[in-house]
Amino acid sequence: MERKLAMMGGSYNVKGFPFRIQERVVSQSEQFASDNYSGVCPQAWKAMEAANRMDEPAYGEDSWTQKAADGLRTLFDTDCDVYFVFNGTAANSLALASIGQSFHSVICHELAHIETDECGGPEYASNGAKLLLGQGENGKLTPESIEHLVTKRTDIHYPKPKALSLTQATEVGTVYTSEELRVIRAVADHHKLNIHMDGARFANAVAALDVHPSEITWKAGVDVLCFSGTKNGLALGEAVVFFNRSLAEDFEWRCKQAGQLASKMRYISAPWCGLLEGDVWLENARHANACAQRLVEGLEGLPGIQLRYPRQVNGVFVEMPEPLQAALRAKGWRFYNFIGGSARLMCSWATTNEQVDRFLADVRALIG
Amino acid sequence: MERKLAMMGGSYNVKGFPFRIQERVVSQSEQFASDNYSGVCPQAWKAMEAANRMDEPAYGEDSWTQKAADGLRTLFDTDCDVYFVFNGTAANSLALASIGQSFHSVICHELAHIETDECGGPEYASNGAKLLLGQGENGKLTPESIEHLVTKRTDIHYPKPKALSLTQATEVGTVYTSEELRVIRAVADHHKLNIHMDGARFANAVAALDVHPSEITWKAGVDVLCFSGTKNGLALGEAVVFFNRSLAEDFEWRCKQAGQLASKMRYISAPWCGLLEGDVWLENARHANACAQRLVEGLEGLPGIQLRYPRQVNGVFVEMPEPLQAALRAKGWRFYNFIGGSARLMCSWATTNEQVDRFLADVRALIG
Amino acid sequence: MERKLAMMGGSYNVKGFPFRIQERVVSQSEQFASDNYSGVCPQAWKAMEAANRMDEPAYGEDSWTQKAADGLRTLFDTDCDVYFVFNGTAANSLALASIGQSFHSVICHELAHIETDECGGPEYASNGAKLLLGQGENGKLTPESIEHLVTKRTDIHYPKPKALSLTQATEVGTVYTSEELRVIRAVADHHKLNIHMDGARFANAVAALDVHPSEITWKAGVDVLCFSGTKNGLALGEAVVFFNRSLAEDFEWRCKQAGQLASKMRYISAPWCGLLEGDVWLENARHANACAQRLVEGLEGLPGIQLRYPRQVNGVFVEMPEPLQAALRAKGWRFYNFIGGSARLMCSWATTNEQVDRFLADVRALIG
């Protein structure tokens, strides 16, 4: 995965000089780099403002946290256990650590974020669990691939599989249908695997599949979901939702020890209330998905340009000539290169149709 | 330490039902429980709003993070390395992990927060380093105590001391003078110990000592400081400041792996800019310290009431009869019990003189 | 604990020059330093020789390992799970890790070996669990002390107690009676704690109490025992015996990952067969205890000499004038200094009455 090389971690890599970088001004309208470049959506901001009006007890004993947790239980229509942590690395790593021990293993797709972009976060939180890499088209694990990884070795020199991690939506912008999830659940049951769902873009998947959130989580046998608020329109804050509550035993201690217990937790939970009220989270996701679709429609049929993966959520992965990519960057457009140099165009709640159209116009002009 | 038992973690302890607690309304004016019950100060809020106006690169490559890091270098008047993490547990744990290995040990006071209230955070981040507990009056480690811990054992069955952790201000609201720090530094030099400073209330210590921040950090031989923004008026976000930059090698990878790299980092760094501009951080600290002093002056001389520790920063530790404490709580006042049942009255940037006076009036009325 | 400083770790402490030490000849007859200075007892050696006559499957699939494990099940008269690891640090650390998670805590006596002499082994294997230190006379935890540690804090900032570790016999050579163990078990039951027994000198305790091994283990509510073979007369090899078999789930993977799965396991298990056949383990322990008693009888009443702790197993802790200790060392006698400078005289299966008498004669001669 060559991606991110160009733009990421630059400042970090100048050893000893973190954050010493030249000022970079990015106007809202010129980037498709990531949904985490966007800010806080108005409804979340409003809730945060409300939460800021008075003092509140710390460590989650405030009323906002209670309300947000209850809101998620209502959303999923089940009595799940809910915890809020700071970011996705922590949510995924701690959720996986709650499933297995250091000598167990986690099955995931070779393109899964937990394998490619967490810098060993899951291995660290679990004190050494290995990830076993499976395959499948469009970034989706196949039942056969899971079966193979669980059965090819059963000796003690090979870490025993305990968890299965699915990314919904996947790193390449595709989704698992509830039917696909049920088939995978059957394999998981057969081999006593708990299912973790990396929901960095869970909202976009729900919007794309047009299903009730329960249909692709607990009703499909998902044990724990990491539901991202950050990419959906918050400043930070992920919800770890345990549908299998036995896995959540003492999880609050795990969060505390790992540096994931916010003292002023209401600044995570209140914005979540903002997302949940009136299904803003879903609106944000639908909008981002629609912007991606608008990009696809504008790009389709242009010479030298073709989709690398089917567009299902808010990311568009498209093959375009290197010179064209360079010219677009020269015009100020920011986007990452992904596998094999294809361009990843990511939309968010903050993307606008005008921005999409400006980008398409530039592409057409450059192709001439 | 019986403290916190009464009020903390209540909701967490109902296993399997996190956050299921009865709504609790706490008006701003009725609590001295903790400086982390307070909200975000206006200047920090304003900066956060400004940062929310447009998209910005993620993972610290934004202009706000650069500005905040540069601001801290200017504040400390030295070319230090600066990183922002989510909370104090993480700041302390990761900073200590950067000093030693799993088989090393950290010397700290028996009342140090890293020992009493981090749920094994430092042991977790270091994969097993032990804390060696020293003594000293008023929560301050003595040079003799440090010397004793380093020299009493040198065999391999005892973890080798590598780090010395000082809390400034201490858990009992006292401060180390720059002279005291220099004496401790000499002991540390003699035994090749790096000094970590837990600055959960560093701002209050600077205000109390009325010194330049450099005087009680790098000029006194501190290698790494965890400077808390949360208790000073932010929603969240601590600065890990490496004066000894060799200890910061690859620290950004450590943060990433540990789930402490914020994608939308500007929501931590912009508020820091708000604190730094015009020395708001110092004003906030001075105000909190002054409120604590006002409490002391009002309580002194009242029958059955006496200070447990000298009041030096924003916390007042006072012995008062159990019935009086109960009566105050009945009137809606919230505060923690500390060592041996004394009351801990904590002030913050948000505490008001009126609030202090109301509390004092209630105390006097109850004593009758 | 100043102990070991004098003699231990010397070569290790010359950084970069491990094992560069001047030859030291210690005749069998001149040491009371430790039971791990002794060699392999004849019966264990004979079994090891037998095991060396032919090839055997690796990793515990050999006939000797099966026989040794069955032998321990017979000895304890219950269907326990048995594993063999290389040494005591590993046995204790891995057994404790199987009881709790990184954010849990282990209650033990402040003089427990796992606290004072494992260099953070338990913290390492558990990835950060803290040891909570209790008190009690003669190195034995009291029920009150346990109760206090479990109840004084229940908030999430304090690691949740999950395990109780008892050393049988203790570091100061005393033993818990089965009655004492049952009282402690009741406290453990009340607080849902699993009991780990550090049996570095378990054989000596059984010999001293003259009970069936089951009486002070599973019948007294011990969940897992680390039964030392090394100090009893093996070259190396401890048995981890799970009476509570649910704790042993996947323990073989834990051993493998931690580097505690011997490929040629028969060289640990065959000698164990040698110890078990004809109760050699018990004979060895009785002999060592008797030698210690002979020392006590010879020392009692001598001017300036008195027992520091009651002699119950194979160690004698005796206060003697520093000059006398120095003179004895000058005559070639080796022994450790323990708490507050008392001398620790440790006997083993290999100690002889003649050796004891020579030592006593030297003491008497020096006292004059």
Place this chain on the structure above:
Amino acid sequence: MERKLAMMGGSYNVKGFPFRIQERVVSQSEQFASDNYSGVCPQAWKAMEAANRMDEPAYGEDSWTQKAADGLRTLFDTDCDVYFVFNGTAANSLALASIGQSFHSVICHELAHIETDECGGPEYASNGAKLLLGQGENGKLTPESIEHLVTKRTDIHYPKPKALSLTQATEVGTVYTSEELRVIRAVADHHKLNIHMDGARFANAVAALDVHPSEITWKAGVDVLCFSGTKNGLALGEAVVFFNRSLAEDFEWRCKQAGQLASKMRYISAPWCGLLEGDVWLENARHANACAQRLVEGLEGLPGIQLRYPRQVNGVFVEMPEPLQAALRAKGWRFYNFIGGSARLMCSWATTNEQVDRFLADVRALIG
């Protein structure tokens, strides 16, 4: 890797019933399963007997350990630091942990033992370091593959490569020449990687290459070597040899904490003296390699049989029809299946020509 499935871990996998297996008698003459099925060679046994004649100080302060360490320094003709640990999992895992931190990565071949058969041991000892898998024919990493892994990502979301692990001889019985090692060292230098050598069969590699041990270690830029004694003819005990002594800082504490410090260390080090005196280690390796060659010569040209990898050390990897393998097993021959079902025939110091010839006769008879 399907290997081991058939024969390994069987008893371990019956949860709750470790070591409950039916007796299996394996006559010395009927196995090519593994070099760790063999016993202790006479010279090592003799040294162990000598070491058992008297008491000795514990924890490596004995004369045997000094002698063995000095012997290894003499063998390698350099002033290296030497430590003895119990087994290969520990040797490799702790050596790698001494090179990097939890957020670093280790580059190794996709068939490396540390990746395929240590159950996450390196990840555990390092608290989360990832292994980056490279390719290369015959189980040998190519410089290009290393270069690719180091350069394809440099962002902080990808663990920073710090160590390069080479297996000498490889898992498929091939060796790196000193020339090949020097080319790899140049790549390592360019990217600041330290080189770890997994020497589970180092002796066999030295014998095969007919070079001085220094030629393929420190003179070729190897920083730390894990030199296996177990597979060469000991009961257990690996030497961790640091040529780059700065990496060995405080390594003795690391061993202690990890449960790898033997109290009666002489039972590891004395046998090593037996191997070193008169180059017994080399004789054992040459003999094993010669037996493998005898196998190859006898198998070559037989219908349906062909080598899977060039035979360079003591293992023969051969494709043979499944029915033939079954028939051989039915006759009592034991051997593992390796990648894609080929048979792995492993020879050791204890293998005899008669045994080889009996096997060949059976093969010929079965082929008819």
